[in-house]
Amino acid sequence: MRNEVSSDEKENLLTRREFLSRTLQSAAGLYAFSLLHGVANAQTDDKSTTLTAAKSEISSRFVADARWWEPMGKNNIVRCKLCPHQCSVPDGQRGLCGVRQNMDGKYKTLVYSKPVSMHVDPIEKKPLFHFLPTSTAFSLATAGCNFGCKFCQNWEISQAKPEEIPSEYLPPEKIVEMSKKESTPILAYTYSEPVIFYEYMYDIAKAGKKENLRSVMISNGFINKEPMRELCKVLSAVKIDLKAFTDKYYKEVCSGERDPVLNTLKTLKEIGIWYEIVVLIIPTLNDGEQENREMCRWIVNNLGPDVPVHYSQFFPTYKMMNLPRTPVQTIERCHDIAKAEGIHFVYLGNVWNHKYENTFCPKCDKLLIRRQGYYTKIEALKDGKCAGCGTTIPGVWS
Template sequence: MKIFRIFILILFLMTLSAFAVEKEASFYTKLEGKEVRCRLCPNNCRLKDGVRGPCGVRENRGGVLYTLVYGGIVTYHNDPIEKKPLYHYLPGSYSFSIATAGCNLHCLFCQNYSISQAKPEDLPVLEASPEEIVKMALSLKSSSISYTYNEPIIFYEYVYDIATSAREKGLKNILVTAGYINEEPLRKLCKVIDAANVDLKGYNQEFYEKVVGGDIENVKRSLKIMKEEGIWIEITTLIVPGMNDNEDEIRDMCRWIKAELGADIPLHFSRFYP
């Protein structure tokens, strides 16, 4: 069965058409002097003309903010959904999983750094329209599409359009994310997302600032918004020895999850591989 799925995918890839990998970004404000303010994530980057954000994929060109990864994936797999990991959503099914380059965080322990910390021009790219991604998933008999491996927030526009098309074809949409996104774009995205595995990378603000490059309060807010919007949530914490393995902090994190999200939220602890 696995060989058959791979064969079907190869045949489909041979039919793909060329597709642009640049598009005007959503959620930004034009400022004076052709500067722009990106409003997608809590970094809220102010970018001068010709400057790219630290995510590596959003660039100001003449006062217009562009995403450089729309329509260009750097990896794809048809994974068991448990690999996301989601253990309590469509168990036993397969999820067609895609990624682009880039990330809006810079975790020192990143397990997928070869794509998350790369620029799109540094990696081989398969160009595919949202409709073609959906056709790939359907050809492999997948039950869902997962936006994963790197941070899907940074290819927001692509995710949204794929997810919208996928829903029309009866596929579910899964976000595997660090949850580092502003409220307005998150609430819009929740309208087309069915389930999410959120990386709660630790429970210490200093750890988030120095090791992750973010703010834990923004992630906690995102989790509460997803719960409010009816998204199925599972949480993953990658345990990095000596960094986020303090037992008291882990207990505090579990108490917060129970109090704010509910006692039925699955929590996965993953092993770190140097």
């Protein structure tokens, strides 16, 4: 009889109290990170904030005017127009994402200058494979999300309320300063869902742009067209998770909808910003050949063959511990279908040391960029062209 509990099993046994205690510890880690990187003069959450957090309130320094909303005419109700949920929010209440609140008929964000996770990552981790390869990105997230994906790897922050995770006060200029100190040329909004911290992201990206830092958003693409267009003025690239190709999956697994995400992809194409797509393949839920084929056809017909598509392997997590890890053969089959449907750049993700992590020339098949995990080497790409046959390779290379 086995009497030891594996670390994976322990993970599953975490209670909500343990989860909160762990996130508090990670907030302490965040603080240490900031001190280490020379921003000790940034204001940090003090005892009083911790106390108010315990009462489910939030420090006023993290509250800022929200964008993209309108009053609804009576009883101080407002409608949020940032994402397709279009929440109508009574006075004193929050929208579905939990980070935007109606305060006396004015809509506010509760996470401005309130990051709960920050790391320096290779850009390949986002993943963006055709955007400044080998560069690093100063990456951050606040609490909250407008989806509720049952497989979320970052549920500890994406499904938390802002007051559940204490954090430092780090306004946009501080983030830019920290990124410059790290010599990271890219700022990445990631981990949770950046759409819901729109105002903070926008202002960091704007401040970063003045310092020649480029901004990328790693998103579910569930955002209305107008805010997306406005945001693209300060972004340089976007990665969109196309969770599946059925609305049923979006509704049942993610608490979202498919078509607004497809519309976002079309908007990005219209605007001409660089973007890539990631599809997480989950056994029995979205691994059907027909679904994948239809998705690839939609991509080629609406976006063209040059948008990179990354198929990613699922690992059991959060509310989806009952399903197995995706077999490598399954995502290899997805890769083959995508290539057969005409997509030029198809990658496999979460699978280390696979030849389909590399970039090949779609015309002469030359190896252009070699990748092994997060090791990346430019092999035969010169001024954005294949060194073998001269074909222009789409992307942002300098």
